[in-house]
Amino acid sequence: MFEFARGVVRFVEQPKTIRYRLGAGSRTYTPDFAVDWCDGRRWLIEVKPADVLAEQRNQEKFDRLSEVFKSQGEQFLVLTDLQIRKTIRLAQVKTLLQVRYGKWLDGASRPAVPSGLENRTIAEALRIGASGRAIVHRLAARELTCCLDTEISGSTVLLPFEESHDDALFV
Known part of the structure; x- marks a missing residue:
């Protein structure tokens, strides 16, 4: 899909690892992909099975990661296997x-x-x-x-x- 999208300049797997806080703990996270668009946008993408994404603990984690990446000027998206396949x-x-x-x-x-x-x-x-x-x-x-x-x-x-x-x- 990244290859097919006309506006994608490049995409890379596991582009970076960050440290973030969730609750009282410190964690690390590496997104599955980074996608750079010709208009300057950058998407960081995680792909998960739909049933895993539905779990409350994962929703909290991904909400927090969205906040962290937004503060860095990047957009975080979680896509399900159902969406991409x-x-x-x-x-x-x-x-x-x-x-x-x-x-x-x-x-x-x-x-x-x-x-x-x-x-x-x-x-x-x-x-x-x-x-x-x-x-x-x-x-x-x-x-x-x-x-x-x-x-x-x-x-x-x-x-x-x-x-x-x-x-x-x-x-």
Whole structure:
């Protein structure tokens, strides 16, 4: 998902370890990922199973960590396995990444695309002369976006890329 997000400049695993206080005790913590965005934002991300996150002691811990990171100018997010592993979304992102990196369509050159595909369904875009390959390439490059939580089909609406579409991949 980090690779697919257009606004991600870089991401690293276990970027740093901090010390923080919770109750009377001092603890250490290392987030799973740091994500740096082109607009200067930095997300520190923890991924946990949904049932573990629901435990009261973990909620308190993550609330405290959110405060600590906010005081350092960083945003802390806890994502569940359910959020990041949505079956349809994950499969579609993997396919679009294969297109982006030339591992699909035999690395064929990028086709020409007519303008004005935004806010049309794929079926409408095909009717005005866009090829299926061209649409897929624009989706892979994140020049166009669409809902990734349902199968891409003729009724899928193509949208112009907005930064909020990157955030929606995660939250």
